[in-house]
Amino acid sequence: MSEFNFIHDLRSLSDPNHALNFEDDAATLPAADVICTDTLVETVHFLGTEPPQALAHKVLAVNVSDVVSMNARATHALLNLSLPKACDSAWRAGFIEGLERACAGFGLRLLGGDTTRSPGPLVLTATVTGVLEGRTLWQRSGARLGDKVCVGGRIGRGALGLRDMLNGRADTAMAEHFQCPRPRLDLLGSEGVGGCADVSDGLIADLAHICRASGVCAVLDLDAVPFAEPSEDWAQQVTGGDDYQLVFTLRPDMPVPPGCAVVGEVVEEGVEPHANQPVILKGPRAAVEAAQTKTGFVHF
Amino acid sequence: MSEFNFIHDLRSLSDPNHALNFEDDAATLPAADVICTDTLVETVHFLGTEPPQALAHKVLAVNVSDVVSMNARATHALLNLSLPKACDSAWRAGFIEGLERACAGFGLRLLGGDTTRSPGPLVLTATVTGVLEGRTLWQRSGARLGDKVCVGGRIGRGALGLRDMLNGRADTAMAEHFQCPRPRLDLLGSEGVGGCADVSDGLIADLAHICRASGVCAVLDLDAVPFAEPSEDWAQQVTGGDDYQLVFTLRPDMPVPPGCAVVGEVVEEGVEPHANQPVILKGPRAAVEAAQTKTGFVHF
Numbered sequence: 001m002s003e004f005n006f007i008h009d010l011r012s013l014s015d016p017n018h019a020l021n022f023e024d025d026a027a028t029l030p031a032a033d034v035i036c037t038d039t040l041v042e043t044v045h046f047l048g049t050e051p052p053q054a055l056a057h058k059v060l061a062v063n064v065s066d067v068v069s070m071n072a073r074a075t076h077a078l079l080n081l082s083l084p085k086a087c088d089s090a091w092r093a094g095f096i097e098g099l100e101r102a103c104a105g106f107g108l109r110l111l112g113g114d115t116t117r118s119p120g121p122l123v124l125t126a127t128v129t130g131v132l133e134g135r136t137l138w139q140r141s142g143a144r145l146g147d148k149v150c151v152g153g154r155i156g157r158g159a160l161g162l163r164d165m166l167n168g169r170a171d172t173a174m175a176e177h178f179q180c181p182r183p184r185l186d187l188l189g190s191e192g193v194g195g196c197a198d199v200s201d202g203l204i205a206d207l208a209h210i211c212r213a214s215g216v217c218a219v220l221d222l223d224a225v226p227f228a229e230p231s232e233d234w235a236q237q238v239t240g241g242d243d244y245q246l247v248f249t250l251r252p253d254m255p256v257p258p259g260c261a262v263v264g265e266v267v268e269e270g271v272e273p274h275a276n277q278p279v280i281l282k283g284p285r286a287a288v289e290a291a292q293t294k295t296g297f298v299h300f
Numbered sequence: 301m302s303e304f305n306f307i308h309d310l311r312s313l314s315d316p317n318h319a320l321n322f323e324d325d326a327a328t329l330p331a332a333d334v335i336c337t338d339t340l341v342e343t344v345h346f347l348g349t350e351p352p353q354a355l356a357h358k359v360l361a362v363n364v365s366d367v368v369s370m371n372a373r374a375t376h377a378l379l380n381l382s383l384p385k386a387c388d389s390a391w392r393a394g395f396i397e398g399l400e401r402a403c404a405g406f407g408l409r410l411l412g413g414d415t416t417r418s419p420g421p422l423v424l425t426a427t428v429t430g431v432l433e434g435r436t437l438w439q440r441s442g443a444r445l446g447d448k449v450c451v452g453g454r455i456g457r458g459a460l461g462l463r464d465m466l467n468g469r470a471d472t473a474m475a476e477h478f479q480c481p482r483p484r485l486d487l488l489g490s491e492g493v494g495g496c497a498d499v500s501d502g503l504i505a506d507l508a509h510i511c512r513a514s515g516v517c518a519v520l521d522l523d524a525v526p527f528a529e530p531s532e533d534w535a536q537q538v539t540g541g542d543d544y545q546l547v548f549t550l551r552p553d554m555p556v557p558p559g560c561a562v563v564g565e566v567v568e569e570g571v572e573p574h575a576n577q578p579v580i581l582k583g584p585r586a587a588v589e590a591a592q593t594k595t596g597f598v599h600f
Contacts, residue, residue, distance in 0.1 A: 023513045024440050025366035025498055026336035029429060036326035037427060039380045039414045066325035080339045080380070080425045114339045120420020125380045127337060127427045129329060140324050198325055213323045 006115065009096050015076060015109035027111040030076055032129035033137070036066040042121035047165055052091045054179040055124060056098030062200065063128035064106050065183035065244040069198040071138040072130030073188060074106055079113035080125040087122065106183070135189050138248070143195030143214035147249035149264035150256060152184045155203050156228035159240020174228065181244035192254025194266075199243035204279050204295050206247050207264075211278030217268035218249070222283030222291070224263045234283075235290035306415065309396050315376060315409035327411040330376055332429035333437070336366040342421035347465055352391045354479040355424060356398025362500065363428035364406050365483035365544040369498040371438040372430030373488060374406055379413035380425040387422065406483075435489050438548070440513035443495030447549035449518050449564035450556060452484045455503050456528035459540020474528065481544035492554025494566075499543040504579050504595050506547050507564075511578030517568035518549070522583030522591070524563045534583075535590035 011022055018028045040059050042048045050058075060077060067074040079099075087095075103109065108128070161178025169175060183198070195210040204220065211218050220238075227237050249266055256262055264282075271278060281288040311322055318328045340359050342348045350358075360377060367374040379399075387395075403409065408428070461478025469475060483498070495510040504520065511518050520538075527537050549566055556562055564582075571578060581588040 020439060021513075023509070025369040026334040026372070026430070028437065029332045029335045032329050034326040035329045035378065035411060037378045037380055037412065037414055039382060039416050039425070041382050041416050041418055043419050044417050069325045072326070078335065078337045078427060080337055082339060082341050082423055111335060112337065114337055114425070116339050116341050117344050118341055118421065118423070119343050121418065123382055123418070123423050125339070125414075125425050127378060130326070137328065139320060209323070213321075 006092050010099070010110060013099055013103050013110045015111060018076070019111050022112060030129070031131065032075065033132040034067055034070045034072045034130045035127065036063055037125060037127040038062045038066065039123065039125040041123050048122065049170065050179050052094035053098030053101070056095045057102040057180050059124040059126045060099070060102045060106060060108060060128070061181050061183055061244065063126045065181065065198040065200070067128055067130035068183050068185055068188060069138065069196050069246055070130070071135045071188060071193070071196070072132050073185070074108055074128045074130045076111045076129045077108050078111050078127040081113070081115045082118035082123040083115065084118045084120065084122055138193050138196040140195050140197050140210045140213035142193070143210050143216050143218070143249040143266050145216060145266055145269040146252045147194045147266040148252060148256070148262045149207065149218050149220065149266065150248055150250050150260045151199070151203065151226065151263050152187055152246040152260050154226050154228045155199065155243055155245060156237025156240065158242025158244070159236050160228055160232060162240065162242060178242055181242065183244055184246050187246055187257060190257040192251040194249035194251060196246060196248035199245045199247050200241055202239040202241040203243070203247060204238050204291060208279045210247065210249065211271070212273055212275060215269065215271050215273050216266045217271050217275070217278045217280060218264050218266045219280045219282055220264040222281060222287050224261065226261045234287040235294050238291055239294040306392050310399070310410060313399055313403050313410045315411060318376070319411050322412060330429070331431065332375065333432040334367055334370045334372045334430045335427065336363055337425060337427040338362045338366065339423065339425040341423050348422065349470065350479050352394035353398030353401070356395045357402045357480050359424040359426045360399070360402045360406060360408060360428070361481045361483055361544065363426045365481065365498040365500070367428055367430035368483050368485055368488060369438065369496050369546055370430070371435045371488060371493070371496070372432050373485065374408055374428045374430045376411045376429045377408050378411050378427040381413070381415045382418035382423040383415065384418045384420065384422055438493050438496040440495050440497050440510045442493070443510050443514035443516050443518070443549040443566050445516060445566055445569040446552045447494045447566040448552060448562045449507065449520065449566065450548055450550050450560045451499070451503065451526065451563050452487055452546040452560050454526050454528045455499065455543055455545060456537025456540065458542025458544070459536050460528055460532060462540065462542060478542055481542065483544055484546050487546055487557060490557040492551040494549035494551060496546060496548035499545045499547050500541055502539040502541040503543070503547060504538050504591060508579045510547065510549065511571070512573050512575060515569065515571050515573050516566045517571050517575070517578045517580060518564050518566045519580045519582055520564040522581060522587050524561065526561045534587040535594050538591055539594040
C-alpha cells in the first residue's frame with residue numbers, strides 16, 4: 001500500500017463537510033467545545049508488539065477518554081503518524097481497519113492529519129474535539145469539601161495488562177484492556193459530579209491532580225477500591241495507570257451513578273495548590289505503605 | 301529544568317480563557333474556522349543541528365503557513381513534543397524562548413499539548429486553529445480556466461537553505477530562511493484569489509496540488525519565477541520545498557497583490573482530477589528538462 005493509497009483509504013473515515021477531501025492545507029473546524037491531544041511513543045507508551053488494529057484503537061481511545069472526562073462526546077480527530085519502515089502495507093491496512101472500527105465505535109470522523117516517516121520509533125498522535133451538547137463542563141478543579149470520591153469501575157486493569165504483555169501473555173483479559181481501553185462514554189451527563197479526571201497516570205496520581213486543581217485533600221480507602229484482581233498487588237493497581245476509567249468527586253447528596261463505586265471522601269479544603277500529598281491513603285498498612293513508596297506520597 | 305518547570309513556563313504562553321491552566325484533560329475550544337496539523341521529525345524534516353529557538357519557530361510557522369493559505373489568521377496552538385535525552389534543561393529553555401518569540405510574532409496562544417520522552421529522534425507536532433474574520437475561505441480547488449498563476453515572493457530559499465545547512469553553513473540568509481520561515485500573513489484578504497496553497501513541497505508540486513484539486517492544467521513559466529538565486533540551479537529551486545511562500549491563482553481581471561509575481565496561467569479545465577502532469581513547464585529547455593526529471597512530470 002503506497003502513501004497515496006493510505007491517505008485515500010483514510011478518506012472514507014473523513015467528515016465530508018469539513019475534511020475537504022484531505023486536499024487542502026487545513027480543514028474547516030466543526031462546532032466543538034473541547035479539544036485535547038495525546039501522543040503514544042513506541043517503547044514509552046506501548047511495546048511495539050501490539051497489532052496495528054489495537055494501536056489505532058488506543059491512540060483514539062486515550063483521547064476520547066480525555067474528552068469524556070470533561071463531560072463531552074468526541075466527534076472529530078486529526079492524526080499525526082510517524083511511521084518507521086517496519087510499518088509496511090500489511091501494517092497500514094491493519095491500522096486502517098482498527099481506525100474504521102474505532103471511529104465507528106466512538107462516533108468519530110477524521111478531519112485531517114500528517115503522515116511522515118520516522119527513522120526511530122513509531123509515534124502516534126491524535127487530536128480530538130468534542131461537544132458538550134448542553135451538558136455541564138467537568139473540570140479537575142470542581143472538587144469540594146464533603147464530596148464523595150468515586151471511580152467508574154475496576155481499577156488496575158491497565159497495570160496488570162502491561163504486566164501480562166511484558167510476560168509475553170498478550171491474550172489475557174487484562175492485556176486486551178491494556179491494548180484496547182474502553183473510554184466511559186456511558187458516564188456522560190452523570191448528575192452531581194464535582195471534579196473529574198480519567199485514570200491514565202494511576203488512580204492515586206489522577207485523584208491527586210483533582211485535589212491539587214481544587215485545593216483540597218481527599219481520603220482514598222484502598223479497602224473500597226474495586227480492584228481488577230483483589231488478590232494481586234494493590235499498590236501496583238492504584239499506581240499503574242492506563243485504566244481509562246473515570247475518577248470523580250460527587251456531591252454528598254447525589255446518588256452514585258450505576259456501576260460506580262465510592263472509594264473515599266474530600267476531607268479538607270483551602271489546601272495550598274501545589275501540595276505534595278493531597279491524597280490520604282486508608283486501608284491495610286502494608287498496602288498503604290507499598291503504594292506510598294511507589295508514588296512517593298507520604299501524607300503528613 | 302524539570303518537566304514540571306517546563307509545563308509551568310509554557311503556561312505563560314497559554315490562553316487564560318481556554319487552556320484551563322493546563323490542569324485538565326482537555327482545553328475548551330475558542331471560536332475558530334480552520335484547523336491544521338504538521339509534524340517535524342529530526343533527520344526527516346530538519347537536521348537536528350538547529351538551535352531549539354529555531355525549531356520552536358519552525359513547528360509553529362509551518363502550521364501558521366497552512367492556515368494562511370486558507371485565508372485565515374492563526375490564533376491558537378497545541379504542541380506535542382517527543383523529546384530525546386539530548387533535549388536537556390538548556391535546550392528546553394531555548395525552545396521556550398523560541399516559542400515565546402514565535403507566539404508573540406504570530407499572535408498565537410497555546411491551548412495545551414503533550415510532552416513525552418522519545419527513545420529516538422526529536423518529534424515536534426503543532427496543531428493550529430485559525431479564524432477567517434469575515435474573509436472568504438481559500439481552497440486548492442478554486443482555480444479556474446484563465447486565472448493567472450502567482451507566487452507571493454522569492455522561490456527556492458528553502459532548497460538553497462537546506463543545501464547550505466548540509467554544507468555546514470548555517471549562517472547564510474538562505475539557511476536562516478530554512479530554519480525560520482516567514483508565513484505570508486501580509487497576503488491575508490488579497491482580492492481575486494482562486495486556488496491557493498503554501499509552497500512546502502516545492503513550487504511545481506504545490507501548484508500541481510491546486511491543479512488536481514481544481515481539475516485544471518496550468519503553465520508555469522520558469523523565466524517568470526522570482527528565484528531566490530537566479531544564477532543557481534532553477535530545477536532545485538522549484539522542486540525543493542520549504543519555501544512557505546503562497547502559490548495561488550488569480551482571476552484574470554484582478555490586480556496582482558503587492559510583491560507578488562505572475563508565473564503562469566491556467567490553460568485547461570475539466571481535467572481528470574488524478575492527472576499526473578497538470579503543470580506544463582515553459583522556459584529554457586535545459587531547466588525544464590532538469591525540473592521534469594526531478595519531479596517525474598512530463599506533460600503529454
